[in-house]
Amino acid sequence: MSTTGVWEHEEVVLRRGARSGLQLTVAAHSRALGPAIGGCRVRHYEDWRDGLADALRLAKAMTLKCAVAGVPFGGGKSVVALPPSASPELRLAALEDLGELIGSLGGSYIPGPDVGTGPEDMVVLRRHAPQVFCLPPAHGGVGSSSAPTAVGVLAALRAGARHVFGSPSVAGRKVVISGFGAVGSHLATALAADGAAVTVSDVDDAKRLRAAELGLGWVHPDDAPAEPADIFVPAAVGGVLSPEVISLLTAPLVVGPANNQLTEDSVAHRLDSQGFTWIPDFVASAGGIIYTLAREIRGLDHAGATAEVEGIEETTDLLLTRARSNGTTPLAEAITLATTRTKP
Numbered sequence: 001m002s003t004t005g006v007w008e009h010e011e012v013v014l015r016r017g018a019r020s021g022l023q024l025t026v027a028a029h030s031r032a033l034g035p036a037i038g039g040c041r042v043r044h045y046e047d048w049r050d051g052l053a054d055a056l057r058l059a060k061a062m063t064l065k066c067a068v069a070g071v072p073f074g075g076g077k078s079v080v081a082l083p084p085s086a087s088p089e090l091r092l093a094a095l096e097d098l099g100e101l102i103g104s105l106g107g108s109y110i111p112g113p114d115v116g117t118g119p120e121d122m123v124v125l126r127r128h129a130p131q132v133f134c135l136p137p138a139h140g141g142v143g144s145s146s147a148p149t150a151v152g153v154l155a156a157l158r159a160g161a162r163h164v165f166g167s168p169s170v171a172g173r174k175v176v177i178s179g180f181g182a183v184g185s186h187l188a189t190a191l192a193a194d195g196a197a198v199t200v201s202d203v204d205d206a207k208r209l210r211a212a213e214l215g216l217g218w219v220h221p222d223d224a225p226a227e228p229a230d231i232f233v234p235a236a237v238g239g240v241l242s243p244e245v246i247s248l249l250t251a252p253l254v255v256g257p258a259n260n261q262l263t264e265d266s267v268a269h270r271l272d273s274q275g276f277t278w279i280p281d282f283v284a285s286a287g288g289i290i291y292t293l294a295r296e297i298r299g300l301d302h303a304g305a306t307a308e309v310e311g312i313e314e315t316t317d318l319l320l321t322r323a324r325s326n327g328t329t330p331l332a333e334a335i336t337l338a339t340t341r342t343k344p
């Protein structure tokens, strides 16, 4: 099972929105373990087919994420391909269209926020869809899952640090975080509080001031992978780990929340053979779904749900140990674990 293959999906629905005229995609990769869950991505693509490709890739990654996290759901994703500088009215019309499309699937795909959407947008989808995740607290949901996602990344990071440096502690370690957004800023403050020397990076240069206020270093995004560090944290967009970028990397441990970080699966072998330990993104970034499902489906309180997110440390530890003893990569071990769990 590769994470870059395209047509393995159970169901892919394409529709032109009646209100917006925009192209909508809902992809359900696998429902072997339960309904497909995954975020709703609303952004500009050069071509709507790039949005379709994104939905296919991301839905598959969600299948892996759910299976490794041990939650009874499958992988899905929805995408709205916006034109450049879409008006708020057009965006709202597209969300209404998408809600209607999701509603017509009868609960077999359940959306949550993703790039370009937030908890308030789930209120719009909920008008049509039987179920959504991460509604704002005022509407009965847990709201943004970026904080628990960061808790999960820190758990994976501790396991990685134990394997690479012999200690889970980040005190005195240099950490470079590429992407100073919702998850990246939670990570930066937590790691700095634990004694790490943190440098952040973002395409939005306006965030430089915030970094300085927090006493964090700053590096231009193009230079982030080459910045000398112990730990590199991809927390922006996917497709950042290419053979070219790896040739510049200095940090022996790479772990972060960005989805689909590798340009292709073979990059995992390249990372491994060049002495880097890369924790698969779908393992490290599962904190948001683990937390949200624990709260919204099982009714656990914040402490109980957070404790489940911390379990990512044990999962990561298991995968790294297996990779080391089997002479494989953490990606291969994670895919094996997911495949075992999703087999009929």
Ligand SMILES: NC(=O)c1ccc[n+]([C@@H]2O[C@H](COP(=O)([O-])OP(=O)(O)OC[C@H]3O[C@@H](n4cnc5c(N)ncnc54)[C@H](O)[C@@H]3O)[C@@H](O)[C@H]2O)c1
Residues within 6 Å of the ligand: 115, 144, 145, 146, 147, 149, 178, 179, 180, 181, 182, 183, 184, 201, 202, 203, 204, 221, 235, 236, 237, 238, 257, 258, 259, 285, 286, 288
């Ligand atoms: N928020 C969650 O709960 C969650 C869960 C799982 C995975 N993720 C993934 O983690 C990543 C970060 O999520 P987020 O919620 O913090 O998103 P966000 O949009 O809040 O932050 C992303 C940041 O990355 C910056 N950025 C964009 N392109 C960049 C580039 N090329 N180099 C450097 N910076 C760049 C943006 O300006 C933004 O500040 C995304 O890939 C997301 O899909 C998030």
